[in-house]
Amino acid sequence: MKKLTILLPFLLLIHLGYSQKTYWQQQVNYFIDVSLNDKEKTLDGFEKIEYTNHSPDTLHFIWFHLWPNAYKNDKTALSEQLLENGNTSFYFSGKEERGYINRLDFKVNAITAATEDHPRYIDIIKLILPAPLVPGQTITITTPFHVKLPYNFSRGGYDGESFQVTQWYPKPAVYDNNGWHPMPYLDQGEFYSEFGSFDVNITLPDNYAVAATGELQNANELAWLTGRKNFSWRPVVKKIKQKSGAVKKTIQAFPVSSNKTKTLRYVQNNVHDFAWFADKRFIVATDTCKLQSGKIIRVFAYYTPAQAVYWQKCISFCKDAIRFYSSHVGEYAYSSVSVVQGPQSFGGGMEYPTITVISPIISDKELDQVIAHELGHNWFYGMLASDERTHPWMDEGINSFYEQQYIKEKYRDSLQAEKLLFETKAVTKTDQPIETPSEKFSAANYELVAYYKTAQWVSWLRSTLGKSVFEKAMHNYFSDWQFKHPSPADFKQSIENSAGQKLDTVFSYLGKNGLLPAELKKGTDVGFIFQKSHFNRLVQGAGMRKRNSITISPALGFNSYDKLMVGGFVTNYQLPPSAFQFFLSPLYATGSKNPAGTGRLNYTFYPAGSFRKVTLFLNGSVFTQNEYTDSAGKKTFLQFNKLVPGLRLTFNESNPRSNAYLYLQWKTFFIGEDGLQFGRDTVISNNDTSIVNSYQKNASHSVLNQFRFVVENNRALYPYNGELKIEQSKDFIRAAFTGNYYFNYVNHGGLNVRLFAGKFIYLGDKTITKEFSTDRYHLNMTGANGYEDYTYSDYFIGRNKFDGLASQQIMMRDGGFKIRTDLLAEKVGKTDDWLIAANFSSTIPPNINPLRLLPVDIPLKIFADIGTYAETWKKNTNTDHFLYDAGLQVSLFKETLNIYLPLIYSKVYKDYVKTVLPRKGRIWKTMSFTIDIANFSFRKIDRNITF
Numbered sequence: 009m010k011k012l013t014i015l016l017p018f019l020l021l022i023h024l025g026y027s028q029k030t031y032w033q034q035q036v037n038y039f040i041d042v043s044l045n046d047k048e049k050t051l052d053g054f055e056k057i058e059y060t061n062h063s064p065d066t067l068h069f070i071w072f073h074l075w076p077n078a079y080k081n082d083k084t085a086l087s088e089q090l091l092e093n094g095n096t097s098f099y100f101s102g103k104e105e106r107g108y109i110n111r112l113d114f115k116v117n118a119i120t121a122a123t124e125d126h127p128r129y130i131d132i133i134k135l136i137l138p139a140p141l142v143p144g145q146t147i148t149i150t151t152p153f154h155v156k157l158p159y160n161f162s163r164g165g166y167d168g169e170s171f172q173v174t175q176w177y178p179k180p181a182v183y184d185n186n187g188w189h190p191m192p193y194l195d196q197g198e199f200y201s202e203f204g205s206f207d208v209n210i211t212l213p214d215n216y217a218v219a220a221t222g223e224l225q226n227a228n229e230l231a232w233l234t235g236r237k238n239f240s241w242r243p244v245v246k247k248i249k250q251k252s253g254a255v256k257k258t259i260q261a262f263p264v265s266s267n268k269t270k271t272l273r274y275v276q277n278n279v280h281d282f283a284w285f286a287d288k289r290f291i292v293a294t295d296t297c298k299l300q301s302g303k304i305i306r307v308f309a310y311y312t313p314a315q316a317v318y319w320q321k322c323i324s325f326c327k328d329a330i331r332f333y334s335s336h337v338g339e340y341a342y343s344s345v346s347v348v349q350g351p352q353s354f355g356g357g358m359e360y361p362t363i364t365v366i367s368p369i370i371s372d373k374e375l376d377q378v379i380a381h382e383l384g385h386n387w388f389y390g391m392l393a394s395d396e397r398t399h400p401w402m403d404e405g406i407n408s409f410y411e412q413q414y415i416k417e418k419y420r421d422s423l424q425a426e427k428l429l430f431e432t433k434a435v436t437k438t439d440q441p442i443e444t445p446s447e448k449f450s451a452a453n454y455e456l457v458a459y460y461k462t463a464q465w466v467s468w469l470r471s472t473l474g475k476s477v478f479e480k481a482m483h484n485y486f487s488d489w490q491f492k493h494p495s496p497a498d499f500k501q502s503i504e505n506s507a508g509q510k511l512d513t514v515f516s517y518l519g520k521n522g523l524l525p526a527e528l529k530k531g532t533d534v535g536f537i538f539q540k541s542h543f544n545r546l547v548q549g550a551g552m553r554k555r556n557s558i559t560i561s562p563a564l565g566f567n568s569y570d571k572l573m574v575g576g577f578v579t580n581y582q583l584p585p586s587a588f589q590f591f592l593s594p595l596y597a598t599g600s601k602n603p604a605g606t607g608r609l610n611y612t613f614y615p616a617g618s619f620r621k622v623t624l625f626l627n628g629s630v631f632t633q634n635e636y637t638d639s640a641g642k643k644t645f646l647q648f649n650k651l652v653p654g655l656r657l658t659f660n661e662s663n664p665r666s667n668a669y670l671y672l673q674w675k676t677f678f679i680g681e682d683g684l685q686f687g688r689d690t691v692i693s694n695n696d697t698s699i700v701n702s703y704q705k706n707a708s709h710s711v712l713n714q715f716r717f718v719v720e721n722n723r724a725l726y727p728y729n730g731e732l733k734i735e736q737s738k739d740f741i742r743a744a745f746t747g748n749y750y751f752n753y754v755n756h757g758g759l760n761v762r763l764f765a766g767k768f769i770y771l772g773d774k775t776i777t778k779e780f781s782t783d784r785y786h787l788n789m790t791g792a793n794g795y796e797d798y799t800y801s802d803y804f805i806g807r808n809k810f811d812g813l814a815s816q817q818i819m820m821r822d823g824g825f826k827i828r829t830d831l832l833a834e835k836v837g838k839t840d841d842w843l844i845a846a847n848f849s850s851t852i853p854p855n856i857n858p859l860r861l862l863p864v865d866i867p868l869k870i871f872a873d874i875g876t877y878a879e880t881w882k883k884n885t886n887t888d889h890f891l892y893d894a895g896l897q898v899s900l901f902k903e904t905l906n907i908y909l910p911l912i913y914s915k916v917y918k919d920y921v922k923t924v925l926p927r928k929g930r931i932w933k934t935m936s937f938t939i940d941i942a943n944f945s946f947r948k949i950d951r952n953i954t955f
Contacts, residue, residue, distance in 0.1 A: 022713050024080055027271040033307070035060040035146075036059055036060075037057065038060070038204060038205070038282065039056040040206070042208070043212065044171065044173075045209070047265075050154065050155060050157065054151075055151055055153060055177055056150045057150070058148055058204075060725060061142065066140045066141065068136070069137055071134055071190035072132070072134070072181065073181055073191070073193070074156050075109075075176075078109075079161070080106060080131075082099050082104070084129070084192065084193075085131075085193070085194060085525040087327075089447065090161070090195055092667070093162075093451040095724065097161055100754045109156075110153075110154055111154040112152070113641070114135055114610065116138050117139075118148075119139075123136065123585040132181075132190045132192060145437055149333045155731065157171065161484075163175070163354070163358045165353070167350075167352075170285075170286075172288075172350055172351075174279075175491070179294075180432060182495060190894055197396075197445075197447045198397065198794065200394075203280050203492075204279070207274075208221075208271070208274050210270055210274070211270070211272055212272075212286075212836075213269055214270040215263055216286040217233050217287060218285070220282070220346075221283055221363050222274040222282070223276060223343060226272050233290075233292040234293075234294060236291075246912070279342075280361065280390075281360055283360035283365075284364075285310070285465070287851045290310040291313060293308065294308050294309070294311070294323070295327070299330070300334070302333075306343060307330070310346065311349035312349055318368075325380070325514050332382050333410060336479060337410065337483065346364070348364065349365075350367050350368060353903070354367040359383075364381065370892070377414075380415070381407065381408070387405040387660040391486070391490050391491060392489055392492070395495070396586075397445065397446055400445075400449075401462040401518070402499065402955075404459050405465070408460065409462070409824070415802070429583070432523050433452065433457075434521070434584070435523070435584035435585060437448075437620065440521065441457075442457055444457070448664070448665070450664045461524070464524055465517060467502075468514065468517075469514055471504075471526065477507050477933070485506070488502055531709075534558040552673075558578065558580050561576060561577055561578075563577045567805055568807075568809060569633070572598045573596065574596055574598065575594035576593065587613060592605075593607065599645075601645075602632060603630070606629035606631075607627070607629070608625065608628075609625065611625075616807065620658060622657055622658070623654070623658075624652070624655055625657045627651075627654070628652065629650055630647060632645045633681070633808060645682075648679065648681045649679070649680045650680070655674045657671060657673075667727075670718065671717075673716045674715055674858075675714045677712040678711055681709075681710075682702050682705055682706070682707055683707070685703060685705075686795055687704075710737060711725055712735055712798070715735075718796065724752075728748060730743050733745075735785075741769040742767075743769070744764065745746075745763075746763070749763075756853075757851025757852075759850045761846065761847070762846065762847040762848075763845075765842075765844045766844075767842045768782075768841060772841075784796050787841075787842070789822070789845065789875050789939065790835060791823075791826065793819075794807030803942065804939075805939070817936070818937070818938055819938060822843060823837060824873060825893050826936050827934060829920045832924070836916050839878050840927050845875030846875045848871065849871045850869060852870060859898075867898065868896065868897070868898055869897040870896060874891070892913065893913035894909045894912045897907045904941065905939055906937060907937045908936045909935050910934050913929070921934060
């Protein structure tokens with residue numbers, strides 16, 4: 009008895025260890041009847057599910073996915089993720105464009121069953137089973153359902169009278185060795201579903217062509233599909249949603265409506281999802297594809313007349329892809345395969361069992377590549393149905409490897425579009441490990457790591473094993489795990505068993521950041537930018553680019569004093585960036601006949617901890633900043649030179665999906681400036697005395713220390729940034745805060761609000777001498793002119809011009825007013841105390857934009873400024889407490905060039921305009937403009953760029 013007591017736990021442990029290694033999966037069979045109302049964009053259906061519990065556990069409930077509810081409101085996981093990824097189209101959509109599922113009435117074995125809401129997600133519910141579901145038992149679950157289809161914001165819905173019916177029915181979540189997997193619908197992050205069979209009846213107007221998962225059972229339908237040629241067309245106004253939220257309207261032609269209906273039946277075994285697509289315009293092409301084993305696959309392609317010219321070879325492309333994957337991975341298991349052209353709003357490709365949908369394409373090769381990738385998913389998503397939400401690389405990445413091999417084999421070409429971007433993310437330590445759940449990836453890393461890096465990892469695995477061993481191992485993996493749910497551990501064990509070796513080192517890189525060993529490069533390449541071989545190595549990579557590239561190129565420059573500047577530059581700036589970077593551009597000024605140029609040296613390292621990036625830098629430049637012409641017509645050119653050492657500390661964000669960007673920066677400006685010293689000499693000649701004016705050029709030097717703390721959040725909705733800047737020089741401290749907040753409008757565009765507050769502090773007593781010497785550093789209500797750009801950080805066409813177009817350039821600093829009073833001895837709104845201002849800039853709706861009639865898109869805005877400063881609050885002042893101006897603004901090149909036309913302004917500005925500016929051309933002389941090159945950031949182009 010005592011021995012038995014001791015032995016029992018031991019036997020139990022053996023049993024548990026054995027049972028934990030035994031693979032099992034649930035079986036879910038579907039019988040669905042559904043009808044489409046193409047006018048209301050709705051589905052009405054009835055679903056019967058046979059759910060078999062093959063687990064060793066007794067189940068008391070089943071989690072169900074109701075994914076159409078992801079489109080119900082702007083508080084869902086889908087909506088929040090779209091915003092995080094920069095897409096505002098769904099957030100600003102109208103009620104009629106959203107979707108949902110309702111009218112559910114679950115019964116289990118004909119007994120009404122209760123449901124409970126998920127505590128967080130409205131597209132998941134818990135079905136409470138009336139009786140426990142023991143291992144080995146099957147239950148029947150039924151429910152009616154009604155779906156309002158959304159506009160196609162993600163993978164499915166409608167676009168005009170084109171329907172993409174995906175993730176549309178109540179679906180049980182997966183239950184496996186790791187428990188339940190209820191998951192909300194996401195745009196970035198795909199699916200995990202149970203295998204089973206589908207028997208689906210689809211009822212819809214009889215002039216729609218339908219493409220669906222599985223085999224069509226209606227014998228006459230295929231003849232009707234392939235025989236259609238003539239349509240009666242009618243115009244339909246269609247809205248095109250942009251990712252930004254903007255809406256464009258266009259007119260498309262759709263065949264006329266029909267009041268008759270038809271019912272189509274599709275069946276398919278051993279699949280885990282069902283999708284269907286309906287469009288009255290579809291042209292249908294079909295053929296057969298014979299595999300090496302002799303198996304015959306029926307191939308279908310569905311596309312609209314608008315894409316017919318690009319889809320002429322689509323059947324051939326499908327057959328090539330099916331044969332390629334069948335040869336290299338394992339034979340295609342199903343008897344049919346379909347490729348469908350979706351609408352432009354779909355934006356890419358998406359796979360479902362036996363069928364894929366692809367948005368419009370503009371070249372044969374692009375279509376071939378996308379078809380290969382999407383059909384390839386039939387293997388790694390369709391027949392090897394891993395948990396792709398948790399391990400996206402097991403489908404997307406492995407499939408991308410085979411897609412790349414397909415392109416290399418067919419076109420003798422390699423896919424390098426993502427290579428430089430991934431290597432840049434890796435070198436700058438902003439990448440993430442391959443083994444990362446899809447929803448945890450940043451938008452950029454999802455593409456660059458889950459897809460591209462994984463493909464390179466598989467390539468490294470193949471080179472480690474050898475091609476023949478690798479292909480045999482992949483065939484065995486596919487054969488062992490077909491119609492199952494392999495995990496990363498299952499994949500590793502299968503490859504190791506087949507190869508007969510341990511691969512711990514290779515597989516350990518799935519959990520590591522950075523480059524793979526096979527991607528590390530050495531050496532330096534030097535070349536001329538127009539040298540084809542160097543240019544290709546610089547931008548394409550293709551495995552031949554070295555670690556460092558030095559580029560030499562001619563260069564040009566221009567300003568009003570130096571005129572045209574000619575010279576060159578030499579740089580090692582590249583992607584991925586080197587730790588040490590330099591840019592040197594010596595120039596010769598044809599106007600001033602002086603040397604000019606600019607340069608930058610910086611060294612960056614990426615520590616672990618609070619700071620993601622630390623950069624030490626040294627900047628320098630020399631240009632002409634003014635000129636003087638004496639009475640004899642002789643010109644004297646006055647140059648400036650500066651040397652600026654500095655340090656930038658960029659904070660690390662704990663969440664890789666964060667859109668925040670914070671840094672501290674210190675600069676010290678050592679500036680030398682040429683000036684003129686005038687004098688008067690007495691000249692005595694032949695007993696005649698005269699006074700002669702004279703001048704000579706002298707140089708002055710100044711030092712300014714600058715500290716900045718900058719916070720940016722480039723989120724799609726209500727982005728903002730703020731900067732605290734403190735500057736110190738010999739006699740003063742200048743402190744300023746500038747903040748920008750953007751309020752998005754529902755129908756595109758928005759309102760930008762800029763707030764400024766500044767304080768000027770004298771060091772020691774304020775004296776007339778200090779006041780005069782610090783004049784250019786004082787706070788301005790109007791945007792600063794070239795002379796007031798005391799750090800020479802902005803580009804000015806004519807830095808010290810007081811007439812002509814060049815004199816109308818300002819920089820967006822301090823109060824930011826657009827109306828100028830430069831010709832006054834003391835500018836309006838200039839102070840050596842304090843100043844506060846607010847600036848507003850609003851887009852104008854396209855339908856009332858008078859510039860919309862032009863052949864190019866010119867964004868017209870309205871601006872308004874209001875501000876106050878210390879002097880207006882002093883006793884006996886005659887100036888209004890608050891000043892204002894407002895007018896029209898045109899912003900070009902991502903707001904790099906901004907043109908302002910003030911139309912309304914305070915009395916003090918009106919007096920200036922009337923009394924100082926000449927009547928002729930007065931309105932044009934009030935205009936101002938900015939050229940904001942100094943603050944250019946690649947984040948204006950792509951918010952995900954952080955290097």
